[in-house]
Amino acid sequence: MGKPTGFLEFDRQAMPSRDPLVRLSDWYEIYTRDDDKVLKSQGARCMDCGVPFCQSETGCPIDNLIPEWNDLVYQGRWRDAYERLAKTNNFPEWTGRICPAPCESACVLGINEPAVTIKSIECAIIDKAFEEGWVVANPPSDEARTGKRIAVIGSGPAGLAAADQLNKVGHSVTVFERDDRIGGLLMYGVPNMKLEKDVVTRRVKLLEAEGVSFRTNVNVGAPGSLSAEELRERFDAVLLACGALQGRDLEIPGRKLSGVHMAMEYLHGTTQSLLDSKFEDGQFIDTKDKHVIVIGGGDTGADCIGTALRQGCKSLLNITRRQREPMERDDAHPWPGEAGTYFLDYSHKEGEAKFKRDPREYQVLPLEFIDDGSGAVCAVKVEMLSWSRDEETGKMVSSRSGDVRELPADHVFLSIGFTGHDTPNIVEQFGVNTKWGAVEADYGKFATNVDGVFTAGDMRRGASLIVWAIAEGRGAARAIDEYLMGSSELPCPNMRTELSSTAG
Numbered sequence: 001m002g003k004p005t006g007f008l009e010f011d012r013q014a015m016p017s018r019d020p021l022v023r024l025s026d027w028y029e030i031y032t033r034d035d036d037k038v039l040k041s042q043g044a045r046c047m048d049c050g051v052p053f054c055q056s057e058t059g060c061p062i063d064n065l066i067p068e069w070n071d072l073v074y075q076g077r078w079r080d081a082y083e084r085l086a087k088t089n090n091f092p093e094w095t096g097r098i099c100p101a102p103c104e105s106a107c108v109l110g111i112n113e114p115a116v117t118i119k120s121i122e123c124a125i126i127d128k129a130f131e132e133g134w135v136v137a138n139p140p141s142d143e144a145r146t147g148k149r150i151a152v153i154g155s156g157p158a159g160l161a162a163a164d165q166l167n168k169v170g171h172s173v174t175v176f177e178r179d180d181r182i183g184g185l186l187m188y189g190v191p192n193m194k195l196e197k198d199v200v201t202r203r204v205k206l207l208e209a210e211g212v213s214f215r216t217n218v219n220v221g222a223p224g225s226l227s228a229e230e231l232r233e234r235f236d237a238v239l240l241a242c243g244a245l246q247g248r249d250l251e252i253p254g255r256k257l258s259g260v261h262m263a264m265e266y267l268h269g270t271t272q273s274l275l276d277s278k279f280e281d282g283q284f285i286d287t288k289d290k291h292v293i294v295i296g297g298g299d300t301g302a303d304c305i306g307t308a309l310r311q312g313c314k315s316l317l318n319i320t321r322r323q324r325e326p327m328e329r330d331d332a333h334p335w336p337g338e339a340g341t342y343f344l345d346y347s348h349k350e351g352e353a354k355f356k357r358d359p360r361e362y363q364v365l366p367l368e369f370i371d372d373g374s375g376a377v378c379a380v381k382v383e384m385l386s387w388s389r390d391e392e393t394g395k396m397v398s399s400r401s402g403d404v405r406e407l408p409a410d411h412v413f414l415s416i417g418f419t420g421h422d423t424p425n426i427v428e429q430f431g432v433n434t435k436w437g438a439v440e441a442d443y444g445k446f447a448t449n450v451d452g453v454f455t456a457g458d459m460r461r462g463a464s465l466i467v468w469a470i471a472e473g474r475g476a477a478r479a480i481d482e483y484l485m486g487s488s489e490l491p492c493p494n495m496r497t498e499l500s501s502t503a504g
């Protein structure tokens, strides 16, 4: 283990970031890195507990060998730490930056002390590995090639993790992507300040150098594009990893007014314009000097806030029906699960720095978008809600208070979740079964009802997290390898979840 008394000697020091007001003037990543000495002391805080819950079914979904690399970092054995990390995670430079770190919620030290900074250590290991030149293309030899051809549709973390794993065992993989750049939501959802796009393309280039083929601007299933039939003829297996990109809409009066947008339209356009022309082309929604309201929370809402702040919006509110989270774990969120406590994400901190308040406003029900007389939105009519516990069911229920207000808004961004895949042609042409917007397949098997067609990531499990997309991609690769070769040495992470969910 790290240092037996490390957790007593050193306080938690989470990943540092640039000053919120300074970083608002650019689109570069918000994070900086601690020096090796600090990281060593953070690694030393890991107690190497008998049962490392950070690796349990409530911890890291890809089974990262956390206590092992914490100890190696404490010992200054960075290269060994990288090699342990690379065993379980295809893309630690992505999770190390933007994973919400369920491992830290499950950390045993977190029961009565601040948890080990697992995510920062993960990020530091892989960043150092790139800096030192340890991460190099390692293509399979020609003799190891199996001659089997696999089509992966969708280039998000699920599709890329599967492609990486399948290529490693010698299959020939082609990834099809309808966008002009590879990366899925990591390219056109998560904004640049959270994950710089060079960090995405650096990895894509490595995959390419290892033999994975990429075809962009191919909207599989769309009229005039590649059809399911063509793909099934040309490939031995197909993986559907098209995400869950259908945003949930808010059908209240005034929805069609100009200025009311789906969040993804805003985020996709902003990143595309940044990458294409550093905003010179004007092909994005501009909130400079405008009143902005973001409806709904989560990562998507937080990213809309960070984007509007960088554009120089005049005012900013993030409204949600929910109650504010408690400051401490409550009975509904026992350890080692998600803590569910109040916290300020990066953009909330930026909003607080700029407007002297957390931009989130809780217990607000949107009623109507108000027309300025020209067909554009100028305000959102809302009613304040109150929450109380229902005596019979014990559940929290909301009721309307009668307190109705109008909040000024020139742009409104809807960020109230995703209802499932947005690619009905694929589902229809392949003939796969769906339920609640997700393609049906069991975790661990990833096989759809159609022979040779598999599915993984958000398209299978519904909108989720990068780390889960990687877990699913790795597991689907194993299932496909087994389908093609009769057996597989590839791992399927997090099978404990599957076992515990089927145990009764």
Ligand SMILES: Cc1cc2nc3c(=O)[nH]c(=O)nc-3n(C[C@H](O)[C@H](O)[C@H](O)COP(=O)(O)OP(=O)(O)OC[C@H]3O[C@@H](n4cnc5c(N)ncnc54)[C@H](O)[C@@H]3O)c2cc1C
Pocket (backbone or CB within 6 Å): 098, 099, 100, 153, 154, 155, 156, 157, 158, 159, 176, 177, 178, 179, 183, 184, 185, 186, 189, 190, 218, 219, 220, 221, 222, 241, 242, 243, 244, 245, 267, 299, 300, 303, 422, 423, 426, 456, 457, 458, 459, 463, 464, 465, 466, 467, 469
């Ligand atoms: C704004 C936003 C911020 C987020 N922030 C975080 C975060 O901070 N941390 C975190 O862990 N998770 C975050 N997430 C969630 C995370 O990004 C997703 O869970 C993850 O990307 C899902 O991976 P995936 O590979 O299943 O699908 P996706 O990343 O959605 O990729 C699917 C790809 O399939 C392509 N595709 C779809 N249909 C077709 C077709 N017919 N032909 C060809 N290509 C097709 C799409 O264009 C897309 O590129 C965020 C999500 C959003 C929307």
Ligand code: SF4
Pocket (backbone or CB within 6 Å): 059, 060, 061, 062, 064, 066, 095, 096, 099, 100, 101, 102, 103, 104, 118, 119, 122, 467
């Ligand atoms: S991938 Fe996420 S859950 Fe796993 S160790 Fe890294 S931060 Fe923790």
